[in-house]
Amino acid sequence: MTDSTADPSRRDVLRASGAVPLGAFAVDGTLAGATERAVDELEAALADVSPAPRPASFDGWRPGDLHCHTVNSHDVCADPTCEEPWTYGFTTAEQVRNAELKGFDYLAISDHNTVAAQSDSGYESSELALVGGYEHSLANGHAGIFGVDSVYEGPTDTDGALASLLGRVHADGGLGVINHPRTSISSVWEYGGPVGLDAVEVWSIAWYLRSDRTGLGSNNHLALEMYDAYLDAGHRLAAVGGSDSHWRITDPVGGVGTPTTWVYAPSGEATDVVDGIRSGRTFVSWDWNGPLVKIEARTTGRQYDLAVGDLGRRFGEHAAVRTIVSGASGHRVRLIVDGILAAETVVTTPEFVWETTVELEGDRPQNWFRAEVLYEDGATMRAITSPVYLTDDGRPVDPEPVDTPVDVPEFGEEARPGDTDSRCTCHPDGLRRAFYDR
Structure with missing residues (x-):
């Protein structure tokens, strides 16, 4: 975990992001502004990432993150040459350690279109289960593919083509998640429904990031609308979240576990986590300390x-x-x-x-x-x-x-x-x- 005292730009990141304590939110959900005191309070909170004790009523529920990246992803670099990606992103071992420090029971590293992290020497842990997978850049959106150890090839330009690819994933015991479907930052979901995927990432990065209010945003409020509409249409889909953690500099406000997806998986094994998601036994919380519900x-x-x-x-x-x-x-x-x-x-x-x-x-x-x-x-x-x-x-x-x-709404849109x-x-x-x- 990056030490706040070793990164002089951290306070600037906190100010610019508007990542203030919850008490600084206005009633209408907008950000009230990051004051120096607010930055001080947030830095103090981030200094201790250790998890709180879990109540017995939530035995068997496993916290983790289904969406994080390492230096194996193409977009962790701040320059086109990508000669030193480790200065911008985390290594596999570092992301695993980030998750361990927060008391996670599982972690899925979802690099773009590659499972290279699974071959890294740092892809190991005695404290949590590592769920194999990657983030698939589809023709009309992004999807997390989990419970797999290889990348699936094939066209995804139509609903039928995507359903065919997902059929192969399911046959191999894997599952698919619609990632950040309403984002203004990356790729919105443009298929005619869930097309055979098993879950929707209803919460990506911080909840308050909305493109109509901050210019860039994951627009989780719209992702939740889409999810509910799929449920209304008769689909059964798990609700999941993911930090989409990419870079060291944004770790204070969007690191592993913000948000956290809890999965009911009594054994804690990676296959049990995948089965729990497939069964819809999930909830998403602000971070690794909850709230639990x-x-x-x-x-x-x-x-x-x-x-x-x-x-x-x-x-x-x-x-x-x-x-x-x-x-x-x-x-x-x-x-x-x-x-x-x-x-x-x-x-x-x-x-x-x-x-x-x-x-x-x-x-x-x-x-x-x-x-x-x-x-x-x-x-x-x-x-x-x-x-x-x-x-x-x-x-x-x-x-x-x-x-x-x-x-998706533009900045300042009514x-x-x-x-x-x-x-x-x-x-x-x-x-x-x-x-x-x-």
Whole structure:
């Protein structure tokens, strides 16, 4: 981990990035500005990256990062010659150590179109599982390919071609993730839906990076809209996050684990992590210390027999949901049901349990619900779960067609009606967020 005292440019990076403590966010989710005091506070927080103890209620949940790069990626250099990439990016051994220092249970190094890191001498750890993979530069977007030890070749210029490539990945036991689908920095997702991928990176780099407010941004609020629209269409996809860590200079504000993806993988083995993602047993948090959140549900009886990622049978028009939150006192937690903000409350204790009943739209082929934890201002995202799903017979449904818009907002662009928080709500009532209803 880079020592802050050894990098004189670090304070300038913190000022320029607007990476201020959460308390400095305005109510509407914009940045209030990085003062010298704010920079001091953030530097102090970054000085100790050690993880907090995990509560017993989250046993089996494994923290890690599914999206980070090393000097093996072509874009870690600040000059076109790339003669000394280690001065800009991290070596394989350094990224592994960065993850170990934060108490991670797994790490996936996702260099662009190469698995060279897996052959490096530094690709080893006695403290965490290394998940093989890479980031595939597709014709119309980027995808993380995991659980593999080689790069898959083939055309990706059409939905069918991409589905064919993903079929080979799945046959070999791997999975695919739609990476930063609404970014203004790299490549937006331009395919007609998830096209056979298993998860969506709903949180890339810092949550607050929006191109309409900062010029460049991962636009996570739009990625979450797209994700919800896919769920509405009948898809079942895991929600994941990734730091997309590339460079030493941005490590203070976008290093490994910001955000962190938690996967339910009791054994902690790399194959178990991949299976957990494939099963949708995930949640994403601000960093390696959380907050932690999960949901359980029941549609009949007294036992909460459905967990994140499960597909259950729908009985009637209601479902009971239990939300468990750790390390988020004073925050807000809310339930999103079929794209609607259905319930919300304040987290009042360090280990918080909230039981409530939500209403289901009975005319839908598939119902789904997930939880979000937000900062006290109700605008800054702190954690997101994957959903629980319900259908009439407890079986998967055939997804409906869904279009993926490719435009991203320009810097200074006027907000859409209802865009009152960092999740970019899309209707004046501030509830409905499926992008095809704009």
